Amino acid sequence: xxxxxxTLLPPVTVTVTGAAGQxxxxxxxxxxxxxxxxxxxxxxxRLLEIPQARQAAEGTAMELADGAFPLLESVDVFDDAxxxxxxxxxxxxxxSKPRQKGMExxxxxxxxxxxxxxxxxxxxxxxxxxxxxxxxxNPANTNALIASSHAPDIPSERFTxxxxxxxxxxxxxxxHATGSPVGDVERMTIWGNHSATQxxxxxxxxxxxxxxxxxxxERGLGEExxxxxFIPTVAQRGAEIIAVRGGxxxxxxxxxxxxxxxxxxxxxxDGDWTSMxxxxxxxxxxxxxxxxxxxxTCRSGEYEINHGVDLSEDARRRLESSVSELREERxxxxxxxxxxPKAGH
Ligand SMILES: NC(=O)C1=CN([C@@H]2O[C@H](COP(=O)(O)OP(=O)(O)OC[C@H]3O[C@@H](n4cnc5c(N)ncnc54)[C@H](O)[C@@H]3O)[C@@H](O)[C@H]2O)C=CC1
Ligand SMILES: O=C([O-])CC(=O)C(=O)O
Numbered sequence: 001x002x003x004x005x006x007t008l009l010p011p012v013t014v015t016v017t018g019a020a021g022q023x024x025x026x027x028x029x030x031x032x033x034x035x036x037x038x039x040x041x042x043x044x045x046r047l048l049e050i051p052q053a054r055q056a057a058e059g060t061a062m063e064l065a066d067g068a069f070p071l072l073e074s075v076d077v078f079d080d081a082x083x084x085x086x087x088x089x090x091x092x093x094x095x096s097k098p099r100q101k102g103m104e105x106x107x108x109x110x111x112x113x114x115x116x117x118x119x120x121x122x123x124x125x126x127x128x129x130x131x132x133x134x135x136x137x138n139p140a141n142t143n144a145l146i147a148s149s150h151a152p153d154i155p156s157e158r159f160t161x162x163x164x165x166x167x168x169x170x171x172x173x174x175x176h177a178t179g180s181p182v183g184d185v186e187r188m189t190i191w192g193n194h195s196a197t198q199x200x201x202x203x204x205x206x207x208x209x210x211x212x213x214x215x216x217x218e219r220g221l222g223e224e225x226x227x228x229x230f231i232p233t234v235a236q237r238g239a240e241i242i243a244v245r246g247g248x249x250x251x252x253x254x255x256x257x258x259x260x261x262x263x264x265x266x267x268x269x270d271g272d273w274t275s276m277x278x279x280x281x282x283x284x285x286x287x288x289x290x291x292x293x294x295x296x297t298c299r300s301g302e303y304e305i306n307h308g309v310d311l312s313e314d315a316r317r318r319l320e321s322s323v324s325e326l327r328e329e330r331x332x333x334x335x336x337x338x339x340x341p342k343a344g345h
């Protein structure tokens with residue numbers, strides 16, 4: 001790699017939780033290689049694990065050293081959240097139980113919620129002022145809400161959850177169905193919860209600039225295909241991977257987490273957008289304060305929800321049911337006393 005010192009930016013601290021887990025392992029080497037923040041951005045990695053997995057994380061740290069990555073300034077391993085988040089600019093909150101065959105992601109709420117209240121409070125105490133957080137651990141949207149609610153000093157806009165894997169899956173399905181290069185597929189949206197109720201929405205999609213419906217109809221694919229194939233395939237892809245692979249998505253999830261942060265920091269391509277689960281400003285009928293997936297445009301390190309996207313009647317109805325599910329998840333954790341002191345949730 002040719003990174004000359006005079007082009008390097010000041011180093012940033014990246015904390016990865018669940019660092020000894022599968023997605024953690026699939027992410028860390030690529031972060032160290034500059035795939036997330038760019039080839040001129042040195043990183044200091046802080047790995048967080050539970051005490052029982054700390055030794056495995058130490059092993060991963062040894063391998064990271066053995067990679068001799070020019071952009072990797074340091075690697076430290078912790079089993080205490082406040083220490084792991086000390087000065088962090090980017091928090092990838094991956095550590096949590098994955099679901100098994102036959103479970104919905106919401107079934108993990110009970111098992112994983114406690115992790116995110118502790119980590120939200122630790123981020124509040126220790127992270128850098130401009131910290132950006134992506135929650136990967138499921139149920140991702142509500143876990144992000146829990147973490148945010150325990151971090152009253154961090155703006156809610158900094159807590160996001162990952163629906164980029166769903167977005168990427170949707171791009172891949174369209175590319176496959178139309179025989180197009182995936183790079184030609186733009187303006188995809190995932191709305192709502194990262195769950196089976198999510199709303200993959202192709203209404204605004206273009207393929208090499210052409211409306212997707214025109215390209216689909218040339219292949220004899222219409223509304224029936226969208227309803228009975230495209231939407232359920234994308235929404236159920238996580239379960240399908242578990243059934244076929246015997247465990248939940250790992251490398252594709254790590255890749256999506258890197259894409260999420262990459263685009264947040266370095267921007268979405270002109271004319272295109274991406275999907276991120278972010279705190280709702282009340283638009284599209286999503287209750288203000290819920291963390292829901294929206295189409296977003298990223299510029300200069302900030303994202304903005306795209307307003308003015310036309311939602312079909314069908315998509316609006318589906319989004320309403322995904323929002324009800326998010327509301328129910330929030331009410332469940334509120335009833336268990338797991339929501340923190342921040343106002344607005
Ligand atoms: N949002 C999304 O699109 C996706 C989310 N996921 C979710 O990502 C999560 C992680 O998946 P995998 O890496 O495959 O699981 P894994 O079981 O391989 O790894 C999880 C790791 O988290 C650690 N951990 C548990 N509690 C922790 C805590 N309090 N602090 C720090 N680390 C902790 C465990 O020790 C373990 O090493 C799961 O919840 C899974 O459902 C997975 C794929 C996609
Ligand atoms: O389905 C799961 O449990 C893991 C996940 O979130 C995904 O693959 O989208």
